[in-house]
Amino acid sequence: MAKIRTGRVGEQIKKELSLLIQTELKDPRVxxxxxxxxxxxxxxxxxxxxxxxxxxxxxxxxxxxxxxxANGFLRSELGKRIRLRHVPELIFKIDESIAYGSRIEKLLSDIGTDESK
Incomplete structure (x- = not known):
């Protein structure tokens, strides 16, 4: 039961954070x-x-x-948009899986072109 709720909350946070970062965040470093x-x-x-x-x-x-x-701003905006008693602490990490997947795909395509020669 708890896993279903955390999954739903996670998806809602993902959706709202995507919108917040794209529309509300004005930092030029982003x-x-x-x-x-x-x-x-x-x-x-x-x-x-x-x-x-x-x-x-x-x-x-x-x-x-x-x-x-902008962590404080993002948490406060999430609190306004998602009705939670306590807004979770946000920890940002870079997802390397996309770069890793494209590297694997490139290596596989290189192997495929080497075998066709």
Whole structure:
């Protein structure tokens, strides 16, 4: 039962955070960010937000710093949009799975072109 609720809360946080980052956040350090996933603890005290950032490592670092700076604003806006007694603490992490998947796909395509020769 608790896993169903944390899943629903996580999806709602993902949806609202995506909208907030794209529309409300005015920090120029924030690049093109996609919220790829949200893991919420069972007691809803913490939420790990996984982000995919378009750009190099410097762009990723700048985006993470800007989001850490705007953490209070994002939590307060989430509290207004999602009716929760306590808004979870937001922990932002870079999601490397997309880059890892594209690297694997590139390696597999390279193997395929080598075998066709």
């Amino acid at each position: 690049g093109f960010i996609t919220v790829t996933g949200v893991d919420v603890t069972n007691d809803l005290s913490q939420a790990k937000i996984y982000l995919s950032v378009l750009g190099d490592e410097e762009q990723k670092d700048n985006s993470l710093k800007a989001l850490a700076k």
